[in-house]
Amino acid sequence: MGILQYTNDGVFDPNAISVTVGSSPIEVAATIGMTPDEMHRNAATAQKKLRELSEVLNKVSPRFGSGRIAFAWLRSEPLSGFGGLTAMQLLKRGKIEELLDFIDSVDAGVHA
Numbered sequence: 799m800g801i802l803q804y805t806n807d808g809v810f811d812p813n814a815i816s817v818t819v820g821s822s823p824i825e826v827a828a829t830i831g832m833t834p835d836e837m838h839r840n841a842a843t844a845q846k847k848l849r850e851l852s853e854v855l856n857k858v859s860p861r862f863g864s865g866r867i868a869f870a871w872l873r874s875e876p877l878s879g880f881g882g883l884t885a886m887q888l889l890k891r892g893k894i895e896e897l898l899d900f901i902d903s904v905d906a907g908v909h910a
Contacts, residue, residue, distance in 0.1 A: 803818050804848070829873060873885075
């Protein structure tokens, strides 16, 4: 299914993401650094951040075997080379390109 599992009616949907990762829409919003109210007030920013979150989850979910485990990794696992920051912290800081490059390098066997 891929990245489409995180969407509904052509937009990235926190409810669809929450079902896939076994969490709540409130947790999904917190993961991207927004409240549900902020997501409604600033839909363009929310869509950008939800897209970035979906890209990361789509890349790492096959590695972990489930969206739930991928979501837990994203929120809690310190990443080498980023001073112990988690993927979630990198997303919140707008470091999506660096994070995706890191994931690609891990997949290529560069980082252990």
